Amino acid sequence: MTLFRTSLAAFAAIMIGAFSAASLSPAHAAGGGTKPPAHDWSFDGPFGTFDRAQLQRGYKVYREVCSACHAMSLMRFRNLSQKGGPEFTEAQIRALAADFKISDGPNEQGEMFERPGRPSDAFPKPFPNEQAARAANGGAYPLDLSVIAKARNYERGFPLFLLDIITQYQEGGPDYLKALLTGYEDPPKGVELLPGQNWNKYMAGNIIGMPNMLNDGQVEYPKGADGKSPVPETAKQYAADVVAFLMWSAEPHMEQRKSIGRQVFIFLLLFAGLLYFTKKRIWSRLPEHAPGAAH
Amino acid sequence: MSGPSSYVPKLGIAKWLDARLPLPRLMYDSFIAYPVPRNLNYFWTFGGILMLMLVSQILTGVILAMHYTPHATLAFTSVEGIMRDVEYGWLMRYMHANGASMFFIAVYIHIFRGLYYGSYKAPREVLWILGVIIFLLMMATAFMGYVLPWGQMSFWGATVITNLFSAFPIVGETIVTFLWGGYSVDNPTLTRFFSLHFLLPFMIFGVVILHVWALHVTGQNNPTGVEVKAVAKDTIPFTPYATIKDAFALVLFFAFFAYFLFFIPNYLGHADNYIPANPAVTPAHIVPEWYFLPFYAILRAVPDKLGGVLLMFAAIAVLVVLPWLDTSKVKSMSYRPLARQCFWAFAVTCVMLGWLGSRPAEGIYVTLSQLFTALYFAYFLIALPLLGLFETPKKLPGSIAESVLGKMKGGSGAVVGAAASAEPNTKG
Numbered sequence: 001m002t003l004f005r006t007s008l009a010a011f012a013a014i015m016i017g018a019f020s021a022a023s024l025s026p027a028h029a030a031g032g033g034t035k036p037p038a039h040d041w042s043f044d045g046p047f048g049t050f051d052r053a054q055l056q057r058g059y060k061v062y063r064e065v066c067s068a069c070h071a072m073s074l075m076r077f078r079n080l081s082q083k084g085g086p087e088f089t090e091a092q093i094r095a096l097a098a099d100f101k102i103s104d105g106p107n108e109q110g111e112m113f114e115r116p117g118r119p120s121d122a123f124p125k126p127f128p129n130e131q132a133a134r135a136a137n138g139g140a141y142p143l144d145l146s147v148i149a150k151a152r153n154y155e156r157g158f159p160l161f162l163l164d165i166i167t168q169y170q171e172g173g174p175d176y177l178k179a180l181l182t183g184y185e186d187p188p189k190g191v192e193l194l195p196g197q198n199w200n201k202y203m204a205g206n207i208i209g210m211p212n213m214l215n216d217g218q219v220e221y222p223k224g225a226d227g228k229s230p231v232p233e234t235a236k237q238y239a240a241d242v243v244a245f246l247m248w249s250a251e252p253h254m255e256q257r258k259s260i261g262r263q264v265f266i267f268l269l270l271f272a273g274l275l276y277f278t279k280k281r282i283w284s285r286l287p288e289h290a291p292g293a294a295h
Numbered sequence: 296m297s298g299p300s301s302y303v304p305k306l307g308i309a310k311w312l313d314a315r316l317p318l319p320r321l322m323y324d325s326f327i328a329y330p331v332p333r334n335l336n337y338f339w340t341f342g343g344i345l346m347l348m349l350v351s352q353i354l355t356g357v358i359l360a361m362h363y364t365p366h367a368t369l370a371f372t373s374v375e376g377i378m379r380d381v382e383y384g385w386l387m388r389y390m391h392a393n394g395a396s397m398f399f400i401a402v403y404i405h406i407f408r409g410l411y412y413g414s415y416k417a418p419r420e421v422l423w424i425l426g427v428i429i430f431l432l433m434m435a436t437a438f439m440g441y442v443l444p445w446g447q448m449s450f451w452g453a454t455v456i457t458n459l460f461s462a463f464p465i466v467g468e469t470i471v472t473f474l475w476g477g478y479s480v481d482n483p484t485l486t487r488f489f490s491l492h493f494l495l496p497f498m499i500f501g502v503v504i505l506h507v508w509a510l511h512v513t514g515q516n517n518p519t520g521v522e523v524k525a526v527a528k529d530t531i532p533f534t535p536y537a538t539i540k541d542a543f544a545l546v547l548f549f550a551f552f553a554y555f556l557f558f559i560p561n562y563l564g565h566a567d568n569y570i571p572a573n574p575a576v577t578p579a580h581i582v583p584e585w586y587f588l589p590f591y592a593i594l595r596a597v598p599d600k601l602g603g604v605l606l607m608f609a610a611i612a613v614l615v616v617l618p619w620l621d622t623s624k625v626k627s628m629s630y631r632p633l634a635r636q637c638f639w640a641f642a643v644t645c646v647m648l649g650w651l652g653s654r655p656a657e658g659i660y661v662t663l664s665q666l667f668t669a670l671y672f673a674y675f676l677i678a679l680p681l682l683g684l685f686e687t688p689k690k691l692p693g694s695i696a697e698s699v700l701g702k703m704k705g706g707s708g709a710v711v712g713a714a715a716s717a718e719p720n721t722k723g
Binding site for chain 1: 333372375378379385386389531535536539540542543546547549550553554556557558559560561562566567569570579640670700
């Protein structure tokens with residue numbers, strides 16, 4: 001008996017030891033990589049939706065800045081008009097697509113030809129292949145951005161990762177990307193960067209091939225009634241807008257998902273409630289569940 | 296438990312069929328008249344929940360297979376095509392991916408319920424072993440399913456796990472080449488995993504039928520662990536009592552499922568799996584899905600590769616012999632004060648192993664993994680065999696009916712010995 005109690009006490013001691021030892025050990029993130037600050041996104045939480053105007057601005061930033069190097073091979077122009085997205089009009093989409101020359105063919109003579117883009121076309125790729133992309137970017141490969149907002153995250157740690165279930169925090173990717181786009185700094189003293197390397201506070205290991213691409217006033221936003229853009233034309237705003245656009249492109253049916261989810265969840269809870277009372281009623285036929293019987 | 300059938304066909308066609316293929320009789324005896332112990336708690340609803348999860352996985356899986364392309368260059372894009380262009384494809388895929396996690400949550404609750412209430416003991420050893428086989432098949436199915444989207448974690452998870460077999464002397468390399476269908480994880484690996492991922496759920500279904508059959512022969516265990524003595528007093532018919540209770544629990548579980556599926560569908564996954572597989576780039580940390588983490592921790596606890604692999608397999612194999620490791624005649628831990636504390640220590644051990652499986656295998660984490668691996672095995676190999684010999688169990692109720700109805704009288708003021716025996720006032 002004493003032996004048993006001693007071993008249980010030893011187990012408890014091990015548990016305490018395990019936690020304190022683990023908390024003393026160095027963070028295992030791959031070096032560098034400050035945790036990004038949380039941004040207040042329009043699409044977070046169970047009622048979150050995308051801001052159409054923001055997605056349209058974000059697309060403009062992608063098209064004028066990012067698309068010079070980054071492909072979005074899963075996106076088609078028609079996606080830009082679908083429900084739950086930027087919701088450009090059909091006419092706008094046709095005009096947007098027609099600005100691009102798309103290689104098509106072969107025609108009846110067996111030759112490839114160029115034609116104006118159509119809504120059914122994929123976003124054109126900036127480089128024909130990875131080798132060409134690397135050659136043009138000092139060896140670095142600009143990634144495809146179609147699902148990048150879901151392909152990035154950062155470690156939340158205990159107990160935040162458990163609280164995230166309740167708070168429905170799903171914006172690790174967007175928060176990281178926004179922080180990364182605006183996280184360029186001069187390298188600390190003593191660090192010599194090679195050509196083609198840049199210092200970013202949020203990048204794992206801090207060294208990143210992509211230079212700072214967003215500068216204040218660089219992209220012209222649509223003007224409001226007063227002749228001014230309704231949002232500031234700053235690098236911070238560009239970053240938030242393009243990241244919102246990337247989140248939508250990674251999860252184009254998010255609004256439908258959450259809206260169906262709310263209905264399904266409430267239905268299931270109500271149904272469960274009805275079943276609970278039905279169960280109570282049926283079980284009350286049994287003597288030990290009869291009214292007045294103690295449990 | 297499956298006594299003489301009480302089915303009486305009424306309609307002419309029912310009588311006709313009953314004389315030729317008594318399927319309605321089987322259904323009636325199994326799901327309507329089947330006697331269930333009257334004291335089952337809500338932990339007993341997870342068998343039914345698991346059955347529905349298996350059906351849900353098969354249905355969504357069959358639909359996904361219609362749109363999926365098992366090819367190394369197309370798999371990732373085809374999964375994204377399902378997410379984007381297939382009508383409600385996102386629903387099918389998220390339901391399938393989160394469904395796998397829900398399946399494991401339910402199966403772990405089911406297994407731990409069996410461990411706590413001693414459901415593995417005589418006469419349910421075969422029932423328990425069939426359950427372990429289902430668990431193994433589930434793990435194989437889930438592992439291969441995770442490879443199919445052909446993301447970074449798919450690819451590198453497959454590489455790490457299949458490489459484990461190379462630890463076996465002489466035959467190891469041959470087994471790995473056979474699993475891969477070549478000399479590295481590549482298209483042949485993906486296609487055979489897809490084929491097997493489609494096949495295995497139906498094998499699970501087959502073993503589930505045996506599992507339910509074995510259950511209906513021995514009858515269910517119950518929270519007291521006292522076997523049914525008088526069917527009329529100790530049991531109630533499956534329908535309507537268990538049916539309605541299972542239905543309530545099932546809908547609640549599905550609400551839990553829906554919460555993940557619709558609001559945080561990527562919470563249980565890993566972001567790296569949205570990066571297409573790239574054999575040239577190894578992720579910083581290769582981690583399996585959460586439900587494999589405890590076993591992954593055991594694998595990495597041993598510095599020797601073969602030792603780690605053997606220990607990981609032993610962690611599951613030990614479940615097979617568990618019915619003979621536990622020497623106590625008392626089934627339910629409710630009446631085993633010492634074993635109960637060990638059980639909870641074991642549960643905490645499993646959680647700690649899960650956490651350690653998600654950490655990199657370095658520094659203090661390795662030491663802790665070794666410690667908790669030792670505790671994991673100590674529960675089966677030291678605690679359960681020895682406790683049965685020197686533990687003094689509390690007094691068991693005379694019967695299931697006594698445990699339920701006795702309590703009722705106790706509540707109304709009468710002093711009943713049987714009721715008192717269920718309370719913690721005996722020596723321990």
